[in-house]
Amino acid sequence: METVIRLENVVKIFYNKKNKKLPEERRDVIALGGVSLEVNKGEIFGLLGPNGAGKTTAIRCIAGILQLNSGKIYIKNQELNKSTAHVFRRDLGFLTENHGNYENLTLHDNLQFFGSFYALNNLEERIDTTLKQMGLLERKEMKAGKLSKGQKQRLAIARTILHDPEILFFDEPTAGLDPAASVHVRNLILGLKRDDRTIFINSHNLEEVQKICDRVAILDYGKIKRIGEPSELGKDLWDAQELKCLLKDPISTEINAALSKLDYIKKYKIEDKNIIIYSDNIDETTPRIVKELVRLDANILEVRRTVHSLEEIYLKLMDEEHLGDQNGF
Numbered sequence: 001m002e003t004v005i006r007l008e009n010v011v012k013i014f015y016n017k018k019n020k021k022l023p024e025e026r027r028d029v030i031a032l033g034g035v036s037l038e039v040n041k042g043e044i045f046g047l048l049g050p051n052g053a054g055k056t057t058a059i060r061c062i063a064g065i066l067q068l069n070s071g072k073i074y075i076k077n078q079e080l081n082k083s084t085a086h087v088f089r090r091d092l093g094f095l096t097e098n099h100g101n102y103e104n105l106t107l108h109d110n111l112q113f114f115g116s117f118y119a120l121n122n123l124e125e126r127i128d129t130t131l132k133q134m135g136l137l138e139r140k141e142m143k144a145g146k147l148s149k150g151q152k153q154r155l156a157i158a159r160t161i162l163h164d165p166e167i168l169f170f171d172e173p174t175a176g177l178d179p180a181a182s183v184h185v186r187n188l189i190l191g192l193k194r195d196d197r198t199i200f201i202n203s204h205n206l207e208e209v210q211k212i213c214d215r216v217a218i219l220d221y222g223k224i225k226r227i228g229e230p231s232e233l234g235k236d237l238w239d240a241q242e243l244k245c246l247l248k249d250p251i252s253t254e255i256n257a258a259l260s261k262l263d264y265i266k267k268y269k270i271e272d273k274n275i276i277i278y279s280d281n282i283d284e285t286t287p288r289i290v291k292e293l294v295r296l297d298a299n300i301l302e303v304r305r306t307v308h309s310l311e312e313i314y315l316k317l318m319d320e321e322h323l324g325d326q327n328g329f
């Protein structure tokens with residue numbers, strides 16, 4: 001697997017020394033306190049975290065907009081620093097938190113203006129293709145200020161992808177959009193992944209991240225708390241994992257007696273035709289239990305592992321980290 005973005009122990013501190021109104025201990029903000037992560041080619045990577053966690057700072061560092069205090073960032077195995085930042089400009093597209101369109105310019109003129117930074121030789125053609133891709137071609141000569149919120153966001157995405165970059169950063173791409181507009185933007189992002197681009201998303205929308213991200217990092221107070229596939233993140237957060245087996249008939253005393261003798265399960269309970277089993281390693285336990293039930297002649301209708309949603313994982317993590325502490329919000 002090819003690593004496209006690599007952060008090694010990245011530290012970013014904002015100094016507000018001159019602000020005498022703030023108490024001394026709050027003048028310096030450690031926005032990133034030693035962040036390490038890797039993003040692979042073609043993957044959608046999600047960065048989650050509460051307000052002020054450091055998500056936007058992370059993207060701005062990777063995009064070469066902010067200088068680091070320490071640590072290293074590599075883009076396509078080449079170190080990012082003052083002298084190399086310009087090399088990556090063509091490779092990167094960055095959708096900022098505020099869409100940043102010029103409201104008094106037409107869609108075409110917005111794209112022409114931003115496109116001119118990249119000296120594209122087929123700019124007019126690129127403008128048409130990109131507007132079409134974003135479903136905005138028929139509004140090409142309309143002023144950006146007249147667009148709906150969702151359309152404005154699509155114009156901003158058009159700007160982000162106009163120069164056909166390999167790596168895309170989306171900072172809160174669906175914030176403030178209604179459900180239909182969010183789905184539209186989300187599908188557009190998934191479409192961009194199909195073109196083998198690498199996509200880095202900051203988001204608060206846990207359901208969205210779970211749906212579209214291949215891997216996720218949870219950031220809090222500038223530190224990574226968890227990193228991995230959405231389904232893997234919660235593995236050690238709960239005392240035991242859960243497996244539900246639904247049988248055709250109510251559970252017999254014979255099955256109950258056999259289950260009570262299994263030493264590889266933590267505990268189990270019976271609810272009519274359901275057996276709910278708790279185990280430390282559900283991946284290993286599941287096939288053994290199924291074999292046991294088959295041996296007992298049980299008519300199995302369904303076997304289902306309970307996978308915790310990203311929302312449950314996130315809330316549990318935040319609960320542990322912020323117990324009695326609301327500073328991050």
Ligand SMILES: Nc1ncnc2c1ncn2[C@@H]1O[C@H](COP(=O)(O)OP(=O)(O)OP(=O)(O)O)[C@@H](O)[C@H]1O
Nearest residue numbers: 014015029031049050051052053054055056057058
């Ligand atoms: N330019 C700046 N000068 C001083 N402090 C800053 C600056 N930019 C960010 N910070 C501080 O750094 C911390 C991280 O901010 P950041 O914007 O990266 O958080 P975030 O995770 O993107 O939050 P949100 O979800 O609200 O967008 C915050 O405490 C913020 O006040």
Ligand SMILES: [Mg+2]
Nearest residue numbers: 055056057097
């Ligand atoms: Mg932010």
